Every structure is written in C-alpha cells, then in structure tokens.
Amino acid sequence: METLDTSPERPSKSQMKREMTALQDMGEQLVALSADQLKKIELPDNLRSAVREAQRISSHGARRRQMQYIGKLMRGIEPAPIQAALDEINGVSTAANARLHWLESQRQRLLENEAVIGEIARNHPATDIQHLRQLRRNALKEQEQGKPPRAFREIFQVLKELQSQETSLDTASPEADLD
Incomplete structure (x- = not known):
C-alpha cells in the first residue's frame, strides 16, 4: 500500500543556504551605499541601524559578524x-533607464x-526660468566653441530635480485622498 506524501516540499539545505547568501550579499550592497542613497530605501528601523553600524565597523571579524546579523534580519522581511x-x-x-532616456x-x-x-x-x-534660459544659452555656446559641457550637464540635473519633485508629489497625492 502506497502512502502519498501531502506535505509541501521544503527547499533543500543547499537552496536555503543560497537564499541566505543572497540576502547577505544584498546586505553588503546596503552597507556600501552612501547615507543619502540609504535614506531613499525603505527599511525597518532595526535593519537600518544594523547597516549603519556595519558601515562604522573597521575590524574584519566584527564586520563579518555584523554582516551575518544583517543577513539574519533580512530573512524576516x-x-x-x-x-x-x-x-x-x-x-x-528598466524604469531608471527609461527616465534617463x-x-x-x-x-x-x-x-x-x-x-x-x-x-x-x-x-x-x-522653476527659475531665467536660470534655465541662461543654462540653455551657455550650453549652446559651449557646443559652438567645443568647450566642456558644464551647462549641458547642469540642464540635465535641473530637469532631473524637476522630475523628482513631480514624482514625489505624485506619490504624496494618494495619501491625501485617504484623509
């Protein structure tokens, strides 16, 4: 008489280890970020403080233990x-690439x-339109004279800032509708 095993398949020990290593690698990426980049990512408070602590640690052994702790915290999220x-x-x-294009x-x-x-x-x-007009004139002059594209790059930064303000307003508006 055959018995059917109806229990869900558990991942193998190797698969679990690969997943834990991947989470620890993601933790390494978080630790490598600057403070400004880290602010842009929504993290639980305990994970954020563990990442900050790992950024301060210089001892190899202590850092390794902290990274393992970060990996453990990441298993719960x-x-x-x-x-x-x-x-x-x-x-x-692809969304970031599309925005840049x-x-x-x-x-x-x-x-x-x-x-x-x-x-x-x-x-x-x-928007400071006068500043934008000046940047446009300077960028065109730079192109004519073969100078480095300083104003050309600055226009990009201004447009990027405007777009980020726009997206922050778009994400804030649904919360206002809930009130």
Missing part, C-alpha cells in the same frame, strides 16, 4: 522592494527649441 530600490540606485532597472530627450528638445522653457514654466511654476 520581503527582499523584493529592497532589491528594486538597489537596482534603481545602481541604474539597473526621457530626461536626455527633454534636454535635447530644450536645446533645439526655446519654447520648451514655456512648457516647463507651465508645468513647474516654481
């Missing part, structure tokens, strides 16, 4: 959002047509 945030910071995500196209449109500044003024009334 969902790693997918953290990995997505790390991919975003590292520029690996969009920003580059907006910068190119701005350089080709001054009317784009009017669009930016309508969409972002708090």
Whole structure:
C-alpha cells in the first residue's frame, strides 16, 4: 500500500543556504551605499541601524559578524522592494533607464527649441526660468566653441530635480485622498 506524501516540499539545505547568501550579499550592497542613497530605501528601523553600524565597523571579524546579523534580519522581511530600490540606485532597472532616456530627450528638445522653457514654466511654476534660459544659452555656446559641457550637464540635473519633485508629489497625492 502506497502512502502519498501531502506535505509541501521544503527547499533543500543547499537552496536555503543560497537564499541566505543572497540576502547577505544584498546586505553588503546596503552597507556600501552612501547615507543619502540609504535614506531613499525603505527599511525597518532595526535593519537600518544594523547597516549603519556595519558601515562604522573597521575590524574584519566584527564586520563579518555584523554582516551575518544583517543577513539574519533580512530573512524576516520581503527582499523584493529592497532589491528594486538597489537596482534603481545602481541604474539597473528598466524604469531608471527609461527616465534617463526621457530626461536626455527633454534636454535635447530644450536645446533645439526655446519654447520648451514655456512648457516647463507651465508645468513647474516654481522653476527659475531665467536660470534655465541662461543654462540653455551657455550650453549652446559651449557646443559652438567645443568647450566642456558644464551647462549641458547642469540642464540635465535641473530637469532631473524637476522630475523628482513631480514624482514625489505624485506619490504624496494618494495619501491625501485617504484623509
């Protein structure tokens, strides 16, 4: 008489070890981030403080133990959002690449047509339009004279800041609807 095993299959010991190592590697990535990058990732308080502590530790043995502790803390949380945030910071995500391409196209449109500044003024009334016009003029002059693209890069940073303000407003608005 055959008995059917209805218990769910548990992962093998090797599979569990691979998963734990992957979580510890993700912890290493978190420890390698700057303070500003770390602020952008939503982490439980105990994990955030463990990561900060690991950043301060210089002793090899103590750091290894701290990394194991971080791996243990990470087993209790969902790693997918953290990995997505790390991919975003590292520029690996397709969404990050799409945003960068969009920003580059907006910068190119701005350089080709001054009317784009009017669009930016309508969409972002708090923007310093005079500064943006000056950057555009300087970038065009840099291109003509073959100078390093300082203003060209600065335009990109201004557009990136405007986009980040826009996305922070978009993420804040659903919470306002809940009140």
